Each structure stands twice: as C-alpha cells, then as structure tokens.
Amino acid sequence: xxxxxxxxxxxxxxxxxxxxxxxxxxxxxxxxxxxxxxxxxxxxxxxxxxxxxxxxxxxxxxxxxxxxxxxxxxxxxxxxxxxxxxxxxxxxxxxxxxxxxxxxxxxxxxxxxxxxxxxxxxxxxxxxxxxxxxxxxxxxxxxxxxxxxxxxxxxxxxxxxxxxxxxxxxxxxxxxxxxxxxxxxxxxxxxxxxxxxxxxxxxxxxxxxxxxxxxxxxxxxxxxxxxxxxxxxxxxxxxxxxxxxxxxxxxxxxxxxxxxxxxxxxxxxxxxxxxxxxxxxxxxxxxxxxxxxxxxxxxxxxxxxxxxxxxxxxxxxxxxxxxxxxxxxxxxxxxxxxxxxxxxxxxxxxxxxxxxxxxxxxxxxxxxxxxxxxxxxxx
Numbered sequence: 001x002x003x004x005x006x007x008x009x010x011x012x013x014x015x016x017x018x019x020x021x022x023x024x025x026x027x028x029x030x031x032x033x034x035x036x037x038x039x040x041x042x043x044x045x046x047x048x049x050x051x052x053x054x055x056x057x058x059x060x061x062x063x064x065x066x067x068x069x070x071x072x073x074x075x076x077x078x079x080x081x082x083x084x085x086x087x088x089x090x091x092x093x094x095x096x097x098x099x100x101x102x103x104x105x106x107x108x109x110x111x112x113x114x115x116x117x118x119x120x121x122x123x124x125x126x127x128x129x130x131x132x133x134x135x136x137x138x139x140x141x142x143x144x145x146x147x148x149x150x151x152x153x154x155x156x157x158x159x160x161x162x163x164x165x166x167x168x169x170x171x172x173x174x175x176x177x178x179x180x181x182x183x184x185x186x187x188x189x190x191x192x193x194x195x196x197x198x199x200x201x202x203x204x205x206x207x208x209x210x211x212x213x214x215x216x217x218x219x220x221x222x223x224x225x226x227x228x229x230x231x232x233x234x235x236x237x238x239x240x241x242x243x244x245x246x247x248x249x250x251x252x253x254x255x256x257x258x259x260x261x262x263x264x265x266x267x268x269x270x271x272x273x274x275x276x277x278x279x280x281x282x283x284x285x286x287x288x289x290x291x292x293x294x295x296x297x298x299x300x301x302x303x304x305x306x307x308x309x310x311x312x313x314x315x316x317x318x319x320x321x322x323x324x325x326x327x328x329x330x331x332x333x334x335x336x337x338x339x340x341x342x343x344x345x346x347x348x349x350x351x352x353x354x355x356x357x358x359x360x361x362x363x364x365x366x367x368x369x370x371x372x373x374x375x376x377x378x379x
Contacts, residue, residue: 004179005123006123007178007179008119008122008123008178008179008180009119009120009123009124009130011119011174011175011178012115012116012117012118012119012120012123012134013116013120013133013134013137014137014171014174015079015112015115015116015171015174015175016112016116016120016134016135016137016138016141017137017138017140017141018082018141018167018168018170018171018174019082019108019109019112019113019116019138019141019171020137020138020139020140020141020142020143020145020245021141021142021144021145021148021164021167022082022086022105022108022109022141022145022164022167022168022171023051023105023109023142024141024142024145024219024241024245025145025148025149025160025164026048026051026102026105026220027048027219027220027221027222027223027241028145028146028149028223028241029086029089029149029160029161029164030044030047030048030102030220031044031223031224031227032149032153032157032160033047033089033098034224036157036158037093039095040345041224041341041344041345041349041352042341042342042344042345043095043341044221044224044341045220045221045337045338045339045340045341045342045344046099046338046341047098047099047102048102048216048220048221048337048338048341049333049334049335049337049338049341050099050102050103050106051102051103051105051106051109051333052106052212052216052330052331052333052334052337053103053106053334054081054102054103054104054105054106054107054108054109054110055106055107055109055110055113055327055330055333056106056110056327056328056330056331056334057106057107057110057327058078058106058107058108058109058110058111058114058327059110059113059114059323059326059327059330060323060327061074061078061107061110061111062074062078062110062111062114062115062323063114063322063323063324064323065077065078070180071115071118071180072175072176072178072179072180074111074115075111075112075115075175075180076172076175076176078107078108078110078111079108079111079112079115079168079171079172079175080108080168080172081104081105081106081107081108081109081111081168082104082105082108082164082165082167082168082169082171082172083165083166083168083169083171083172084101084104084165084168085101085102085103085104085105085108085165085168086101086105086161086162086164086165086168087161087162087165088100088101088104089101089102089158089161090158090159090161090162090165108168110326110327110330112171113326114322114323114326115175115180116134117131117134117322117326118322119178119180120133120134121134127311129256129257131307131310131311132252132253132255132256132307133256135252135306135307136249136252136253136256139245139248139249139252139303140245140249142241142244142245142248143241143242143245143246143248143249145241146239146241146242147242148160148163148164148167195321195324196324199373200312200313200370200373201313201321201325203366203369203370203373204309204310204312204313204325204366204370205324205325205328205329206362206366207268207305207309207362207363207366207367207370208305208306208309208325208326208329208332209328209329209331209332209359209362210332210359210360210362210363210366211302211305211306211309211329211332211359211363212329212330212331212332212333212336213332213333213335213336213356213359213362214275214279214302214332214336214356214359214360214363215302215333216332216333216336216337217333217336217337217340217356217359218244218298218299218356219241219244220337221337221340221341221344221352221353221356222240222241222244222295222353223240223241224349225349225350225353226240226291228349229286229349229350231285231286231287231288231291232288232291232292240292240295243292243295243296243299244295244296244298244299245299246296246299247295247296247297247298247299247300247303248299248300248302248303249303250300250303251299251300251301251303251304252303252304252307255303255304255307255308261304261308261311264308264311264312265312265367265370265371266371267304267308268305268308268309268312268363268367268370268371269364269367269368269371271301271302271304271305271308271363271367272305272360272363272364272365272366272367273364274297274298274300274301275298275301275302275305275360275363275364276357276360276361276363276364278294278297278298278301279294279298279356279357279360280357281294281297282294282295282298283350283353283354283357305363309370312370313325332359336356336359339355340352340353340355340356343355
C-alpha cells in the first residue's frame with residue numbers, strides 16, 4: 001500500500017473518531033442546554049432533528065460538490081460545522097441561533113461520513129474489515145464523549161461546548177492537511193445510476209432508515225429518559241452513552257476480527273430480533289442494573305446493522321450510491337427524535353420512548369425482505 005493511501009486511510013479513521021465524539025455529545029449537550037435554559041421536550045426533539053436535517057442535506061451537497069470543487073475543498077468547507085456549531089452554542093442563548101448551531105453539526109456529520117467512507121473504503125485491502133474498523137473508531141469516540149464532558153463540566157456548565165469546538169477544529173485541520181483525490185475524476189468516466197433501479201438497494205436503504213431512526217432516537221433521548229424516570233440521576237445518567245457505545249465498539253470489533261459474519265442476511269435478521277426484544281425489556285424495567293444491562297444488549301444487537309447492511313450492498317457501494325443511500329436513510333434520524341419529542345410532550349416521556357419500537361420492528365421486516373431478495377439473486 002502506498003504512503004498516500006496509508007495517510008488517507010489513517011486520516012479517515014482519526015476524523016471519524018473525532019466525529020463520534022462530536023456527534024454523540026449532541027445528545028448530552030441538548031440535555032445540558034435543557035437544564036440551563038428550561039426549554040420543552042418538543043424543542044429538545046427539534047434540536048436533535050436539526051442535526052439529522054443537516055446530515056441529510058450534507059450528504060447530497062457532498063456528492064454534488066465533490067464533482068465541482070473536489071473532495072478536499074468540499075470536506076474543508078462543510079466539516080467546519082463542528083467547530084463553529086459548538087462555539088456558537090457556548091456563546092448565545094438565542095433559540096434561533098442554537099437551532100442553526102445544531103444544523104451545522106449535521107452538515108459536518110454528513111460530510112465526514114461520506115468523506116471517511118471514501119478515504120477508508122477505497123484505501124483498505126479488505127473493505128469489510130476497513131469499514132468495521134472505521135465504525136469502531138466512531139464508537140470509541142462516542143464511548144469517550146461522556147468522560148470529556150464530565151471532566152470539563154467541572155470547570156463550568158458551558159465549558160464542554162468550547163472543548164468540543166476545539167476538537168472539531170482539530171478534525172477540520174486534519175482534513176485541511178490531508179491530500180485527497182479530486183472528486184471530478186469520476187465525472188470523466190460517467191456516472192452509473194443503475195443502482196437506483198435495484199430493489200435491493202432501496203430495501204437496504206429502508207433498513208438503514210430504521211436503523212438511523214432507532215439508534216439516533218435512543219442516543220438523543222436516553223439520557224433525558226433515564227433522568228425523567230428517575231432510573232439514573234445526575235452525572236451518572238450521562239454515562240448511559242458510554243454503556244451504549246462500549247457495547248457498540250465491542251460488537252463491531254468482534255465482527256471485524258474475531259467472529260466474521262458468514263451469512264449477512266441471517267445476521268441482519270438475528271440482530272433485528274435482538275433489538276426488538278431488548279428494547280421492549282428496557283422500556284419495562286424501572287431498576288438501574290437491569291436497565292443498563294438491557295441498554296448494553298440493545299446497543300450490542302444494533303452495532304452490526306449499519307456495517308453489515310453496507311457490506312450487503314456489494315458492488316452497488318460507490319461514491320454516488322453512498323451520496324444517495326446515506327442521506328435518504330438519515331431521514332429516519334430526523335423523524336424519530338422529533339416524533340418522540342412530540343409524543344413525549346403530549347402523552348409523557350415513557351410513551352414517547354416506547355414509540356421507538358416501531359423502527360425496531362422495521363429493522364426485522366426489512367432484514368427479512370433483504371434476505372429473500374438475496375436468496376433469489378443467488379439462485
């Protein structure tokens with residue numbers, strides 16, 4: 001492997017690690033801001049959904065701008081949202097500006113996902129291992145974010161926002177210094193849009209839609225839910241994020257290096273069943289230890305859904321298809337936190353969180369449909 005390829009791959013892994021910290025911290029930060037300013041549950045859901053709105057739009061913007069500006073200029077332009085977004089949150093109490101700040105986080109998130117997928121995927125000898133390693137870096141960053149917030153919050157409630165802004169700036173600097181392939185080269189060969197006619201492509205997109213909906217809703221609302229139900233309180237509640245991402249990191253590393261998946265379709269079905277069972281169990285318990293264990297099991301079941309679904313796409317995984325699949329799938333992360341917020345405001349937080357079982361069921365349904373489609377293709 002050439003030095004440039006190694007540099008690009010390592011840059012993708014490192015920036016995805018930082019992105020994990022910045023993205024998952026938004027769920028903790030919104031809880032801190034709610035306590036600081038006292039806004040309602042529906043506003044909490046709106047702020048979380050704006051991250052996903054930005055992520056959706058950024059996916060399409062990245063796909064288009066790569067061909068016009070090149071990958072590097074696009075990444076430098078759009079990933080500045082992490083540093084700017086968190087800096088703005090720490091400097092203003094205006095709700096409109098806070099909404100813009102969360103939107104900028106989503107813009108940065110979408111660009112990082114697309115850019116890192118290309119940097120790591122195209123420069124890995126084994127794409128499956130590379131993608132699982134990349135997602136493990138994201139999980140590791142997500143796992144660490146509560147520790148960063150807890151450590152910095154001791155100096156002031158808003159200090160974590162400035163620390164996150166600094167980390168986002170470091171990530172931006174890495175993209176700025178990394179040599180990248182100009183996106184316009186693909187344009188000379190023509191763009192293959194045949195994947196849009198594939199039923200399997202849209203089934204996998206639907207599966208990722210449900211995965212985004214279920215996962216982002218839990219990431220964004222679980223801290224608030226455990227506080228509201230009195231299951232966990234104070235700083236201890238923020239470590240629910242650590243529980244989730246510890247499970248995610250362990251599961252992804254096991255899949256990548258210890259227990260490789262032999263049949264992706266059957267694995268997706270088993271993961272879907274696990275998500276449903278453990279989420280229902282988590283909603284039914286009021287005790288700390290069972291709640292934490294069930295949250296761990298839920299996250300463990302969910303961990304392999306995204307990388308495994310992407311692996312199932314096979315030859316359809318191209319820069320253009322990623323630019324369509326990931327933004328469309330991210331719409332689930334927009335709708336579900338918002339819906340959970342509306343339901344929580346009208347019927348209570350417990351009912352709002354219980355509504356998240358719907359995308360969990362969707363995971364199983366789409367997994368079964370994908371397996372049927374895959375079986376037909378093999379025949």
